[in-house]
Amino acid sequence: MDKIRERIVSGAWGPGDRLPKESELAAELGLSRNSLREAVRALSQLRVLEVRQGDGTYVSSLEPDLLLESTGFVSHLLLGEGAVALYEVRRILEAAAASLAAARIDEVGKQELGSSLERMRDAQGVEELVEADVAFHAVIARATGNPVLISLLASLSTRMHRVRLWHGRAADNALDVTREEHRRIYEAIMQGDPELARAAATAHIASGERWLRKQVAAGASA
Structure with missing residues (x-):
């Protein structure tokens, strides 16, 4: 599997490229046909490769949302160490998003962000607050204007929904x-201060991450 992955990462095979025939590829990579089939099957499950019956094996579009989708069922239900790993990724991405948003958000975005914050203030319970929280981060x-970052954060948000409710x-x-915590993020973005927004977002996600780590260490579950 690593040999195929290396070809894709290096750019030798790009999105939509058709892989060589099985016999040729096995010889090229120095693998037995059985080992090659196992590697292709594993990478297909990860949505890196796409096997088309009667047509061959292709590199997928490699879109972020597609790749995250391969862990969708597990991570949607995931708690414990897996959820901690997702929190780590989200902490990095949310901080970057807040920083970019502080520099790029327009008037419409500011109004939407303010409305989401008001919804959080008015929320009567956990479910309502989490819905407003999701809208706020969306x-x-x-506001970043970065389609890859938007896609990644949307996927992470969906997959961490159960953890947010538990928290x-x-x-x-x-x-x-x-x-x-959201008020601080909002104010930093309204001030147009990328570093302050980054710090506020980092502190917000890190707070939830610390809580979750304690629960995992104690063996708790939702």
């Missing part, structure tokens, strides 16, 4: 803390 992602229900003062 506005920030769109909202189980953490002490979770709703008030969440509202305050």
Whole structure:
């Protein structure tokens, strides 16, 4: 599998490219046909390759949302160490998004962000707050103008929904803390301060991440 992946990462095979015939590829990579088939099957499950019956094997579009989709069922239900790993990725991406949004957000985006924050303030329960939370971060992602970042964050948001609900229900003062953290992000973006926005977003995601790590260490579950 690593040999095929290396070809794709290096750019030797790009999105939509057809791989050589099985016999040729096995010889080229120095693999047995059985080993090659196992590698192709594994990469197909990860949505890196696409096997078309009667036509051959192709590199997929490699779109971020497609690649994340391969872990969709597991990560949607995922808690524990897997959720911590998702939090780490989200912390990095949300910080970058907030920084870019502070520099790029337009007046419409500012209004949408303010409306989402108001929804969070008015939320009567965890479910309502999480919905407003998702909308708030979606506005920030769109404000970056970066389609790859928008896609990645949308996929992560969907897959972490259950964890957010768990955090909202189980953490002490979770709703008030969440509202305050989002207010800080909002103010930094409104001020047009990329570094302050990055710091506020990092602190927000890191807070949830620290809580989750404690739950995992204690063996808790939703």
